[in-house]
Amino acid sequence: MTPEQLSDVVRSAVAAAVERGDLAVAVPEDVVIERPKNPEHGDYATNVALRLAKGAGRPPREVAELLATELRAVDGVAAVDVAGPGFLNITLAKDALGQIAVRVVTAGEAYGRTDVLAGQRLNLEFVSANPTGPVHIGGTRWAAVGDALGRLLSASGAEVTREYYLNDAGAQIDRFARSLQAAALDRPVPEDGYAGQYIGEIAAQVLTAEPELLARPEEEQVTVFRERGVELMVAEIRSSLAALGVEYDVFFSELSLYASGAVEKAVARLREQGHVYEADGAVWLRTTTFGDDKDRVLVKADGETTYFASDCAYYLDKRGRGFDKVVIMLGADHSGYVGRYKALVAATGDDPDTNLEILIGQLVNLLRDGEPVRMSKRAGTVVLLEDLVEAVGVDAARYALARASVDQQIDLDIELWTRRTNDNPVFYVQYAHARISSVLRGAGDLGLSLGEAGDVDPAVLEHPREGDLLRALGEFPRVIASAAELRAPHRVARYLEELAGTYHRFYDSCRVLPRGDEEATPVTTGRLWLCAATATVLRNGLAVLGVSAPERM
């Protein structure tokens, strides 16, 4: 019996008590089932009696006793105790707990998938670094976390489109183009321009494609450097993201919003809705109406539109494509955007609390020899996605970036990472998988196999460490679901570390394979199923994080 099933069982018990008139309460939507830390508190516990007591007008323990009687009659429930202020501690029958292993193996890759977010159409935008340079370490964090979040949301039944917004218009792109031109002409880096090795490399590539370029008038040169340069830069960004295993459904061009007239239409629409005014020669959106600190400029006095104007058009485009909710991941250096973006959504007539979700993640600090490394894209002193991957590999890079809460700043000591030490928990988790694979290989060598689901007796899994492992495996779907709902991929990583530890403890005290000339027993078969189930969950969990589950290391 899984925790979800138990939750239904308890809920039914409440409903039955209400039906009989023993309890006068509204039956709760869902009942929280916890895994007690203390083994004396049974396999599972619920605080449902504590929650219902007030509404029922009766002491919690009395409600608990009532439900305990109800639950003891349920098939698969071995014991129910009322404890403390009114907790119900539930012990499952051995076979009901052991059945989890069979369930996991049978479900395979599907184990952990739920429909808790079914029916939601989400647009998930992440990274969206300007195509004026390679993806640096900060963007890499959002790549790892955003990709994992996308997988989590999909696994929970949401329909997700992963999107990268290319800011391929505007002043920064002009600076980028002029920087390329300067490099090609061997001139110094322009004021506010970009430096770094990649500028020279891209300039050279543009010249290879357009050998006669430098013979043309300077303004034409800039145009070509802009178009070709952005194209090359975008290709490089896409390829480094792909190298990290990060996939997108859509790369969306800001320029296309201008080409299609969407920006003008967006401004016109907001004007019709009465939120646009003119002052000091500029066109403003009255975002203060919707709680922003100050109003925002859409069109500058010089006639140029701002990024905010294209943001408006972009948001409307996403909504026009049918997404219920627009989810955007941004770094802490963009936290000031939240207010204006919420206001913009409200101005279009949408509800900023349901149609928009901005996830702010804290920045990655780089340390070298304990000293902070100052990063500047323009000066070219950055650590890139490729650098990180080269230093630690894709698995460790993704895992390390995704295992921390996005609310937490990460201090990344480069020396530590390049040294590739054992304190990276990804090895701990992967090792557990490799160890299980080795056991299963050994079983094959002995001519043993899992057989069919009917060949295993779940009741033989009665060792305390087996129970620990079964309960841990039973948690997985809830871990995935809550991580998706909380937008917290790191919870999956933490869970996997806990699961790996639980497996190692099981392995240490429960011999799986027969030794010497011993015969295989029903316990052997049961434990093989338990091993296979653990491997399945480790694989499924690592897959969510985009990390491989090696069979040998």
Place this chain on the structure above:
RNA sequence: GCCCCCGUAGCUCAGGGGAUAGAGCACUGCCCUCCGGAGGCAGGGGCGCAGGUUCGAAUCCUGCCGGGGGCACCA
């Protein structure tokens, strides 16, 4: 000045109102005639401060103190 994030073990961090607050690393002492010792067992030590809400607060609210980030007709 205003807004956002953080403050939990020596260090790096988990803990979406529940029972005795956890893990890794570090330190100390143990455990393979046996499936991968990249493992396991045991030990010491912690919720920044002050109020509030609650039967119950690391968790929610307020204030303060520290650390980081943001407050452009920049992107």
